[in-house]
Amino acid sequence: MTPALSIRNLTKTYQSGYTALKGIDLDVNPGDFFALLGPNGAGKSTTIGIVTSLVTKTGGKVSVFGHDIDTDFSKAKSCIGLVPQEINLNIFEPLIQILANQAGYYGIARRRALERAEYYLGRLGLWDRRNDAVRTLSGGMKRRMMIARALIHDPRLLILDEPTAGVDIEIRRSMWEFLREINAAGTTIILTTHYLEEAESLCRHIAIIDNGLLVENTTMKKLLAKLHTETFVLDLRMPLTQLPPLPGHDIRMLDGHTLEVEISRDSGINKLFADLSARNIEVLSMRNKTNRLEQLFMSLVEGSRQHRGACRRRQA
């Protein structure tokens, strides 16, 4: 099976001399919903820029559905739709014109281009604003406009670089629905985001980049299974003055009404509740302290940083 995106030993050194990518290997399967995560400055946008030919690579190979971006760029580019991180719309142009023109750059004739533009304006809730100039849109509307623009030529691979930054919760959820739908219809999606619950709820595969290197590349299921313990916060009905001893549980009192507890995946949660009940401690509600993926993400990135630190010290 030809991968939707194949990246081999990708390196990038900017003119400033800064090396943003230090050799990345990545495969994304057709039909996948893929999360590309990493802290600020990790190299996510650089990678996406190279794939979409907005950034020139220093070394390595990239192909999109088997089309090399250097030698077969016309076909490779036709396969990709890009929603960039920064807004790059012409603020003076009306929405419908931008979309119809974008279709034109892919060789879609005007009449058909206008039909498609109208369809996507409707789908992304921008129909009423179709004749307005971009500068009159809100930030969230501009983001949706960029999604419409990326889809106008029916790309097989949709790449979204932080599409939901600054988008309100309601719209974000409807964007998620929309993305799930087009993924189900066969479009491969690569997404970067700093909202990890977004990645957790949408994506099946996940890669984490830090400092220009891949530190993780696996399925979401396997990654979450790596999480050995989870931290829960319990709200109590009656305030406690002092925490009774609860042997076998890693538990802390935050204040009279709240406890924090580490629960390992093997032991499960029943025993804790049984022990609490036995001591007449009634739990009103319970929640995860942090998003599960967030917890993992932090430990992976921390881990790679400590490793680098150790290497550097050894070299010194």
Place this chain on the structure above:
Amino acid sequence: MTLDQKLVAFRTIFYKEVVRFSRIWIQTILPPVITTSLYFIIFGGLIGRQIHAMEGVRYMDFIVPGLIMMSVITNSYSNVVSSFYGAKFQRSIEEMLVSPTPNWIILSGFIAGGVARGLVVGGVVTLVSLFFSRLHVYNPWVSVSVVLLTAVLFSLGGFINSIFARNFDDISIVPTFVLTPLTYLGGIFYSIQMLPEFWRRISLGNPILYMINAFRYGFLGISDINLDLSYGIIIAFILVLVAISLYLLDRGYGMRS
């Protein structure tokens, strides 16, 4: 992309350019028409009456072709400069860069847009000139081909200028310090036969002189210089600028990091 699809892409860029300058016609079409009308009134009408015939034609009739050409030159140039630089500045140029549209189509689209604005403004200026002078047409093919080639040439110049420009000031440097002086010294208002030998020779190094003279020849049948030489110079410049433009586009100069 098939040839058909490339044609669609070209039409899209061209159409977009025409829509752009038409939408803001008060900034793009009206000002040059007003300026040129003032030239007609002041130089042709008021001062020109005191000047006797130039190479056997009325002074007013002598300057009309040059003034039309000047408006074509500045408008082709500034259309591409502001449009392409604007797209670069807002980064909406990335819309084209991520698409499969080849660079030569992108270039052709912008050039066609610049030529269109040059010709529209030139056309309106020509109409206005009819109030002040009788338009002779000695050889329409020469006039039309020269004005077209010149518009292409200066659209290309504007394109290269905007690729190198890093801020809005950079896009006015070339027009102010190069284009305007060369145009004024290109024999719009006088025949270089009037100049002392030394300055006449210097003037022959000014490419715009050849364009204005060839264009005027199409109207009046008079020229200070050889027509074939004019065509040769214009076409040579076009070829060189096309090569530079495509090279810069392929490198992604100023657009790709």
